[in-house]
Amino acid sequence: MSYTAWILLTASLVGLSCGLMGVFLILRRMAMMADAISHSVLIGIVSAYLITRELSGWHMMVGGIIAGLLTAVLVQWFNSRGVQQDASIGVVFTTLFAIGVIMIATQVGNAHLDVKHALMGEITFVPWDLIQLSWFGAIPEATLILIIVLIIVVIAILAFYKEWKITSFDPMLAASIGIPVALMHYLFMSLVSITTVAAFDAVGAIMVVAMLITPAAAAYLWTDRLSIMLILSGTFGVISAIGGYYIAVFLDTSISGSMAFATGIVFMISFLCSPKHGVLAQHFRTVKM
């Protein structure tokens, strides 16, 4: 595949996985949690590197899941001890992120792992880091990881669709009929963590938040059905990823920045035009009346 094709594929995979996970994030009112996890996985990635001394996507994945879960557990813990939810999120992730940054600055000193890369990602490097699959040929490692993560995300959503739906909508009822609400929460948080780590190489910690939240927030404006919201959000994610790439080429600027910008455009269009909540639709409804 050509260089551009790999980048477009990688970006689309990011858009799709993040779009799907994002739906449950915003329905569970956990947009802030995405922000937190996207930053605190850094400490997991750096720790994985320091322990194994190699930059392998798989080690990072494990480190990222542990860091993501640690974030979720700590936030929950502070919250149950009387710290407000948003304050405990703010405290936990900035602290973990700061430790990650200090570790990179003092321990690692490696060209492949620097703070700017972690924050902004560098999708243009992705196609250079190839690995060989016997039955397929050469494929960028980041892309392969994203494919696997997407498969895991889709399987998990299909398997736990009703559990995540009911624990998002009515956790009290869920618990009263015997659905393990806490287990489903941490399972979900693990998936958010692996999605974030997988998207890291491509778009970095800051832009991954845009990919997680904005397409889902836009999809929410168009439909009253959870299943359709998932499809729309995934589609918006892919459109933003591909659109963002071409915006970046056209303006000769940062790809991850342009992708995040594209999600913003999709959201603005939805906000103005969606039939249900859209500003224009509401305007015309009032004019008609």
Next chain:
Amino acid sequence: MAVLTVNDLTASYRKNKVLNDVSFNVQPGSLTSIVGPNGAGKSTLLKVMLELHPKLSGDVSFFGSTLNKMKTRVGYVPQRGSVDWDFPTDALDVVLMGLYGRVGWLKWPKREHREKAMDSLEKMGMADYAGRQISQLSGGQQQRVFLARALVQEADLYFMDEPLAGVDAATEQAIMTILNELRMKGKTVMVVHHDLQTVEDYFDHVLLLNRTVVAHGVTKDVFTKDNVYQTYGGTLRYMMEATT
């Protein structure tokens, strides 16, 4: 044998004790109202009994056994304000959620589940609204959907948190008809209720609660002026004097 036995139940939110030594037991086929002022711990009592909020001490037994073993026989209707009505889902779907426990892991609801949910909506007079997004239902209609969801669980013991709050007379009658039908079938229902005027008409038992049990028993024995005053403290006397 009692359907529900509560012994010395104590619970708190952090250091703030909300329930203190609550004890009572409930006989099968009774329709009990839980009555007490705002903040008396009525919702908390339901949550602690259902293990949705931890207890500090005491114990609760359902049908002479533990909640864990009896989960399918216990149904719960949360306070209407406790869920996000803007959630992308429709009335039928919400009712279907009552069956999720029975659908089982890794399975999707089947046609039979959907039909059951639809029957239940119909029973609550909500069949025409099955496909309507839930935020586009009135408060009374939302409450009917919640009731339909409880019915579909086919439980033997129900806890309902203010099902009659903010509904019009027609919905109130519809809900009371259903509750009486449940009682006829030998089911047991406990309802958090705020309207003191209707307690005697609607419920055969009453549990007066203010952090602890003030009185509990057959309505006509227990629902006396003295007990009610004691439950509500000075506030009610003030309210009653203000309105008369």
